[in-house]
Amino acid sequence: MHRKGGCQPPFKTARWSFLLIGMFYGKQRYDYLKPRAEEERRVEESEKKIREEQEKIAKALAEGKSKPIRML
Amino acid sequence: MAQAVQKLMAKVPTLIGAAATYSKPRLATFWHYAKVELVPPSPAEIPQAIIGIKNIVTGVNSGRLGQTTVKDAFRNGLVCTEVLMWSYIGECIGKGGIVGYAV
Numbered sequence: 001m002h003r004k005g006g007c008q009p010p011f012k013t014a015r016w017s018f019l020l021i022g023m024f025y026g027k028q029r030y031d032y033l034k035p036r037a038e039e040e041r042r043v044e045e046s047e048k049k050i051r052e053e054q055e056k057i058a059k060a061l062a063e064g065k066s067k068p069i070r071m072l
Numbered sequence: 073m074a075q076a077v078q079k080l081m082a083k084v085p086t087l088i089g090a091a092a093t094y095s096k097p098r099l100a101t102f103w104h105y106a107k108v109e110l111v112p113p114s115p116a117e118i119p120q121a122i123i124g125i126k127n128i129v130t131g132v133n134s135g136r137l138g139q140t141t142v143k144d145a146f147r148n149g150l151v152c153t154e155v156l157m158w159s160y161i162g163e164c165i166g167k168g169g170i171v172g173y174a175v
Contacts, residue, residue, distance in 0.1 A: 007109045009117035010124030014155045016112050022162020030167045030175070037175035 113121060131137045140148070167173050 007111075008124060009113055009121040010128075011151070011155065012109075012111065012113040013118055013121035014125075015110070015158050018155060018159040019162040019165075022159035022164075023166040024162075025159070026163035026166020026168075028166075029163075030173055033173050034175045 128137075164170055
């Protein structure tokens with residue numbers, strides 16, 4: 001069922017060269033994105049801590065305001 | 073509940089056998105074509121490949137490619153798309169995952 005002469009060399013080389021180019025590109029992009037993602041995670045962690053501190057303070061203030069003043 | 077699980081476990085070998093009988097001819101067809109199409113080019117074939125690409129370029133310049141029939145053009149377009157899609161497969165291999173980058 002194959003065509004005469006099998007698979008021609010241009011197509012074989014094109015397929016394999018695109019495969020290798022794709023592998024190269026994928027690796028490069030991964031190496032580019034990985035440190036950025038780690039940096040972003042680090043920044044997110046530190047900001048989250050600050051945010052949680054502030055939320056705790058805000059919550060404590062709100063509770064303090066909403067609690068009724070006890071009659072002494 | 074336990075009976076249902078037991079029944080399922082009894083069915084697993086038959087399912088695996090059915091999957092094997094289904095996939096064997098298809099794998100055979102795939103291998104039959106892959107042996108010819110997906111074999112990497114030997115070093116002797118690379119100059120031929122360059123000549124082939126040059127022929128295409130001269131065909132474009134001389135206007136011969138404007139004479140292709142729609143049927144041929146459609147078929148060539150499909151072949152080109154298939155060749156280009158291999159770059160995406162390569163990207164999946166390079167980044168070590170199928171969907172997205174695992175950073």
